[in-house]
Amino acid sequence: MTLDAIPIHVVNQSPGEPGLTGNAPPLLRELAEQVKRLLESGEPSAIDLSALPLTPVDLDWLRDKLGSGEISVTLQAGGESTLNETACPGVWWVTHRNEQGAVTAQFIEVAWVPELVKAHPQDVAIGQEQLELLISDL
Numbered sequence: 001m002t003l004d005a006i007p008i009h010v011v012n013q014s015p016g017e018p019g020l021t022g023n024a025p026p027l028l029r030e031l032a033e034q035v036k037r038l039l040e041s042g043e044p045s046a047i048d049l050s051a052l053p054l055t056p057v058d059l060d061w062l063r064d065k066l067g068s069g070e071i072s073v074t075l076q077a078g079g080e081s082t083l084n085e086t087a088c089p090g091v092w093w094v095t096h097r098n099e100q101g102a103v104t105a106q107f108i109e110v111a112w113v114p115e116l117v118k119a120h121p122q123d124v125a126i127g128q129e130q131l132e133l134l135i136s137d138l
Contacts, residue, residue, distance in 0.1 A: 019057030027052075027062060027108070034110040035090055044111035046094075050103075059106070066091060066108075073117055079104070083114050 027047060034045045049059065067087030075081040079098040086093055092109040094116070109115075119127075 019055050020061060021053065021055055021058055023052060023054055024058040024062040024065075028065065031088070031091055031108065031110060035088070038090055038110050038112070042112075044109065044115070046107045046109045046111075049106040049108060063093065066093065073114075075116065081116065083109075083117060 030047065034047075037043050037045065054062075069085030069087050069089060071085040073083040075083075079096065080101070081094065081096045084093045084095075085091070086108075090110055090112065092111065092114050094107040094109050094114060095103060096105040098104050
């Protein structure tokens with residue numbers, strides 16, 4: 001039997017619209033496990049979306065499924081970073097852009113508060129010094 005005699009059938013396994021690969025739905029299951037772990041142990045986690053085989057349509061599907069929450073944070077440091085709570089509290093969509101505005105990395109973080117938002121102890125010490133100066137001027 002030659003290879004030409006073997007029938008080949010192309011099956012589209014993508015759910016719904018063109019461009020969906022089927023790689024995004026399993027991420028919802030993974031996020032559910034990560035939220036469970038956060039609740040049980042307080043352990044934060046993250047999924048690097050830039051490292052996964054996701055199309056722009058997959059990312060849009062995932063963003064639509066997760067929805068929008070109540071909190072949005074924007075940081076300006078060598079480009080813009082946005083940290084948006086999804087409609088699932090504890091699940092954050094984090095996007096980093098370079099100075100030209102191009103996306104350099106995207107993550108979904110599962111945490112009470114994303115690490116990037118937490119103040120560094122040295123910054124808090126500087127803030128304390130500034131407050132002391134303000135008080136001394138009263």
